Protein backbone atom coordinates (compact mmCIF):
# COMPACT_ATOMS: atom_id res chain seq x y z
CA UNK A 39 0.00 0.00 0.00
CA UNK A 40 2.84 2.39 0.95
CA UNK A 41 6.35 1.96 -0.46
CA UNK A 42 9.36 4.21 0.09
CA UNK A 43 12.27 3.21 -2.12
CA UNK A 44 15.61 4.84 -1.24
CA UNK A 45 13.95 8.12 -0.35
CA UNK A 46 16.06 11.16 0.48
CA UNK A 47 14.78 14.53 1.59
CA UNK A 48 17.01 17.57 1.69
CA UNK A 49 15.32 20.85 2.62
CA UNK A 50 16.23 24.07 0.84
CA UNK A 51 18.26 24.97 3.95
CA UNK A 52 20.61 22.08 3.06
CA UNK A 53 19.34 19.97 5.99
CA UNK A 54 19.21 16.26 5.13
CA UNK A 55 16.05 15.15 6.92
CA UNK A 56 15.77 11.65 5.41
CA UNK A 57 18.51 9.48 3.91
CA UNK A 58 17.95 6.35 1.80
CA UNK A 59 14.73 5.39 3.57
CA UNK A 60 13.16 2.23 2.17
CA UNK A 61 10.06 0.68 3.71
CA UNK A 62 6.91 -1.18 2.80
CA UNK A 63 3.58 -0.96 4.63
CA UNK A 64 1.03 -3.49 3.36
CA UNK A 65 -2.65 -2.60 3.09
CA UNK A 66 -4.42 -2.98 6.41
CA UNK A 67 -1.30 -2.75 8.58
CA UNK A 68 -0.89 -0.57 11.65
CA UNK A 69 2.61 0.87 12.05
CA UNK A 70 4.21 3.28 14.51
CA UNK A 71 6.98 5.65 13.55
CA UNK A 72 9.34 6.61 16.38
CA UNK A 73 12.59 8.49 16.81
CA UNK A 74 14.04 11.44 18.67
CA UNK A 75 13.08 15.00 17.94
CA UNK A 76 14.54 15.91 14.56
CA UNK A 77 14.91 12.27 13.45
CA UNK A 78 12.69 12.86 10.41
CA UNK A 79 9.26 11.53 11.47
CA UNK A 80 7.28 14.59 10.41
CA UNK A 81 9.27 14.80 7.20
CA UNK A 82 8.35 11.22 6.32
CA UNK A 83 4.67 11.99 6.96
CA UNK A 84 4.91 15.22 4.96
CA UNK A 85 6.26 13.24 2.00
CA UNK A 86 3.48 10.67 2.36
CA UNK A 87 0.83 13.39 2.44
CA UNK A 88 2.51 15.19 -0.50
CA UNK A 89 3.10 18.36 1.53
CA UNK A 90 6.77 17.91 0.58
CA UNK A 91 8.41 16.17 -2.36
CA UNK A 92 11.35 13.77 -2.07
CA UNK A 93 14.76 14.94 -3.26
CA UNK A 94 15.60 11.41 -4.44
CA UNK A 95 13.88 8.04 -4.47
CA UNK A 96 10.37 6.85 -5.16
CA UNK A 97 7.19 6.87 -3.07
CA UNK A 98 4.27 4.68 -4.11
CA UNK A 99 0.89 4.88 -2.38
CA UNK A 100 -1.94 2.59 -3.46
CA UNK A 101 -0.17 2.07 -6.78
CA UNK A 102 0.26 5.79 -7.37
CA UNK A 103 3.78 7.17 -7.86
CA UNK A 104 3.87 10.40 -5.84
CA UNK A 105 6.87 11.65 -7.82
CA UNK A 106 4.58 11.88 -10.83
CA UNK A 107 1.74 13.57 -8.97
CA UNK A 108 1.07 17.01 -10.48
CA UNK A 109 0.26 19.84 -8.07
CA UNK A 110 -3.37 20.03 -9.19
CA UNK A 111 -3.79 16.29 -8.49
CA UNK A 112 -2.67 16.57 -4.86
CA UNK A 113 -6.12 17.43 -3.39
CA UNK A 114 -7.58 14.33 -5.08
CA UNK A 115 -4.72 12.17 -3.84
CA UNK A 116 -5.28 13.44 -0.28
CA UNK A 117 -8.90 12.25 -0.32
CA UNK A 118 -7.49 8.76 0.25
CA UNK A 119 -5.78 9.97 3.40
CA UNK A 120 -7.11 10.92 6.82
CA UNK A 121 -4.62 13.22 8.51
CA UNK A 122 -4.54 13.85 12.27
CA UNK A 123 -2.33 16.55 13.76
CA UNK A 124 -1.08 16.99 17.31
CA UNK A 125 -2.79 20.35 17.72
CA UNK A 126 -5.88 19.12 15.82
CA UNK A 127 -6.35 22.50 14.06
CA UNK A 128 -10.07 22.75 14.76
CA UNK A 129 -11.88 25.94 13.77
CA UNK A 130 -13.20 27.85 16.77
CA UNK A 131 -15.84 29.76 14.83
CA UNK A 132 -17.97 26.70 14.07
CA UNK A 133 -19.49 23.70 15.80
CA UNK A 134 -18.04 20.23 16.22
CA UNK A 135 -20.44 19.03 13.51
CA UNK A 136 -19.30 21.69 11.03
CA UNK A 137 -15.62 21.03 11.75
CA UNK A 138 -16.07 17.36 10.94
CA UNK A 139 -18.16 18.15 7.86
CA UNK A 140 -15.37 20.31 6.35
CA UNK A 141 -13.64 17.58 4.28
CA UNK A 142 -17.02 16.65 2.79
CA UNK A 143 -17.60 20.15 1.43
CA UNK A 144 -15.43 19.44 -1.62
CA UNK A 145 -16.92 16.02 -2.33
CA UNK A 146 -20.37 17.18 -3.41
CA UNK A 147 -22.21 15.16 -0.74
CA UNK A 148 -25.81 16.32 -0.21
CA UNK A 149 -26.89 17.59 3.23
CA UNK A 150 -28.50 14.34 4.27
CA UNK A 151 -25.41 12.33 3.37
CA UNK A 152 -23.18 14.87 5.18
CA UNK A 153 -25.32 14.51 8.33
CA UNK A 154 -25.22 10.72 8.11
CA UNK A 155 -21.44 10.59 7.64
CA UNK A 156 -20.61 13.19 10.30
CA UNK A 157 -22.77 11.39 12.87
CA UNK A 158 -21.24 8.02 11.95
CA UNK A 159 -17.76 9.52 12.50
CA UNK A 160 -18.84 11.13 15.79
CA UNK A 161 -20.33 7.84 16.92
CA UNK A 162 -17.04 6.01 16.22
CA UNK A 163 -15.11 8.42 18.44
CA UNK A 164 -17.81 8.41 21.15
CA UNK A 165 -18.86 12.05 20.83
CA UNK A 166 -22.32 11.92 19.26
CA UNK A 167 -23.71 14.04 22.07
CA UNK A 168 -21.26 16.90 21.42
CA UNK A 169 -22.08 17.76 17.81
CA UNK A 170 -23.54 21.20 18.55
CA UNK A 171 -20.77 22.30 20.90
CA UNK A 172 -17.98 24.66 20.02
CA UNK A 173 -14.76 22.60 19.93
CA UNK A 174 -12.99 25.08 22.20
CA UNK A 175 -15.17 24.11 25.19
CA UNK A 176 -14.16 20.45 24.87
CA UNK A 177 -11.32 18.79 26.78
CA UNK A 178 -8.00 18.12 25.03
CA UNK A 179 -8.85 14.45 24.59
CA UNK A 180 -12.28 15.29 23.16
CA UNK A 181 -10.76 17.82 20.78
CA UNK A 182 -8.37 15.17 19.53
CA UNK A 183 -11.32 12.80 19.01
CA UNK A 184 -13.02 15.49 16.92
CA UNK A 185 -9.80 15.78 14.90
CA UNK A 186 -9.87 12.02 14.33
CA UNK A 187 -13.56 12.10 13.36
CA UNK A 188 -12.75 14.80 10.80
CA UNK A 189 -9.89 12.66 9.46
CA UNK A 190 -12.08 9.58 8.97
CA UNK A 191 -15.31 11.22 7.76
CA UNK A 192 -14.24 10.67 4.14
CA UNK A 193 -13.64 6.97 4.88
CA UNK A 194 -9.97 7.16 3.88
CA UNK A 195 -8.00 4.00 3.11
CA UNK A 196 -5.02 5.38 5.03
CA UNK A 197 -4.98 7.18 8.37
CA UNK A 198 -1.85 9.20 9.17
CA UNK A 199 -1.21 10.86 12.53
CA UNK A 200 1.68 13.04 13.67
CA UNK A 201 2.12 12.94 17.47
CA UNK A 202 -1.64 12.65 18.06
CA UNK A 203 -1.23 12.22 21.81
CA UNK A 204 1.42 14.90 22.36
CA UNK A 205 -0.62 16.97 24.81
CA UNK A 206 -2.59 14.20 26.52
CA UNK A 207 -2.04 12.28 29.74
CA UNK A 208 -1.21 8.59 29.60
CA UNK A 209 -4.75 7.28 30.07
CA UNK A 210 -6.17 9.54 27.34
CA UNK A 211 -3.22 8.71 25.10
CA UNK A 212 -3.98 5.01 25.40
CA UNK A 213 -7.62 5.66 24.52
CA UNK A 214 -6.63 7.64 21.42
CA UNK A 215 -4.21 4.91 20.31
CA UNK A 216 -6.97 2.34 20.85
CA UNK A 217 -9.22 4.39 18.56
CA UNK A 218 -6.58 4.14 15.83
CA UNK A 219 -6.40 0.39 16.46
CA UNK A 220 -10.20 0.19 16.12
CA UNK A 221 -10.04 1.86 12.70
CA UNK A 222 -7.23 -0.48 11.74
CA UNK A 223 -9.38 -3.45 12.80
CA UNK A 224 -11.94 -2.52 10.14
CA UNK A 225 -9.31 -2.40 7.40
CA UNK A 226 -7.83 1.10 7.49
CA UNK A 227 -4.05 1.27 7.04
CA UNK A 228 -2.70 3.31 9.96
CA UNK A 229 0.63 5.10 10.38
CA UNK A 230 1.19 6.99 13.64
CA UNK A 231 4.30 9.00 14.53
CA UNK A 232 4.97 9.15 18.25
CA UNK A 233 7.99 9.75 20.46
CA UNK A 234 6.22 7.98 23.37
CA UNK A 235 8.07 4.64 23.36
CA UNK A 236 6.24 3.25 26.35
CA UNK A 237 2.85 3.86 24.75
CA UNK A 238 4.03 2.50 21.39
CA UNK A 239 5.40 -0.67 23.02
CA UNK A 240 2.04 -1.25 24.74
CA UNK A 241 0.32 -1.36 21.35
CA UNK A 242 2.35 -4.45 20.26
CA UNK A 243 2.44 -3.35 16.63
CA UNK A 244 5.17 -2.96 14.03
CA UNK A 245 7.54 -0.08 14.77
CA UNK A 246 9.78 1.87 12.40
CA UNK A 247 12.49 3.92 14.12
CA UNK A 248 14.29 6.82 12.50
CA UNK A 249 17.60 8.24 13.69
CA UNK A 250 19.09 11.26 12.00
CA UNK A 251 17.00 10.55 8.93
CA UNK A 252 17.89 6.88 8.64
CA UNK A 253 15.65 3.92 9.31
CA UNK A 254 17.48 2.01 12.04
CA UNK A 255 14.80 -0.40 13.24
CA UNK A 256 11.82 -2.18 11.69
CA UNK A 257 10.05 -4.81 13.75
CA UNK A 258 7.58 -5.66 16.48
CA UNK A 259 9.40 -4.87 19.69
CA UNK A 260 8.86 -5.67 23.29
CA UNK A 261 9.74 -3.00 25.83
CA UNK A 262 13.24 -4.33 26.37
CA UNK A 263 14.44 -4.10 22.77
CA UNK A 264 12.75 -0.92 21.57
CA UNK A 265 15.64 1.44 20.81
CA UNK A 266 15.60 4.65 22.88
Ligand SMILES: Nc1ncnc2c1ncn2[C@@H]1O[C@H](COP(=O)(O)OP(=O)(O)OP(=O)(O)O)[C@@H](O)[C@H]1O
Pocket residue numbers: 049050051053054055073074075076077078079080081082233
Ligand atom coordinates in the same frame (compact mmCIF):
# COMPACT_ATOMS: atom_id res chain seq x y z
N1 LIG B 1 10.86 23.01 6.49
C1 LIG B 1 12.10 22.68 6.91
N2 LIG B 1 13.19 23.33 6.46
C2 LIG B 1 14.42 22.99 6.86
N3 LIG B 1 14.69 22.00 7.72
C3 LIG B 1 13.63 21.31 8.21
C4 LIG B 1 12.29 21.61 7.84
N4 LIG B 1 11.47 20.77 8.50
C5 LIG B 1 12.26 19.97 9.24
N5 LIG B 1 13.56 20.30 9.07
C6 LIG B 1 14.72 19.64 9.69
O1 LIG B 1 14.72 18.30 9.25
C7 LIG B 1 15.07 17.42 10.33
C8 LIG B 1 13.93 16.43 10.58
O2 LIG B 1 12.82 17.16 11.09
P1 LIG B 1 11.40 16.49 11.37
O3 LIG B 1 10.46 17.59 11.75
O4 LIG B 1 11.04 15.62 10.24
O5 LIG B 1 11.75 15.58 12.64
P2 LIG B 1 10.79 14.88 13.70
O6 LIG B 1 11.36 13.54 13.94
O7 LIG B 1 9.39 14.95 13.25
O8 LIG B 1 10.99 15.80 14.97
P3 LIG B 1 9.91 16.21 16.11
O9 LIG B 1 9.63 14.97 16.88
O10 LIG B 1 10.65 17.24 16.92
O11 LIG B 1 8.73 16.77 15.40
C9 LIG B 1 15.38 18.32 11.52
O12 LIG B 1 16.77 18.53 11.56
C10 LIG B 1 14.63 19.60 11.20
O13 LIG B 1 15.28 20.71 11.78
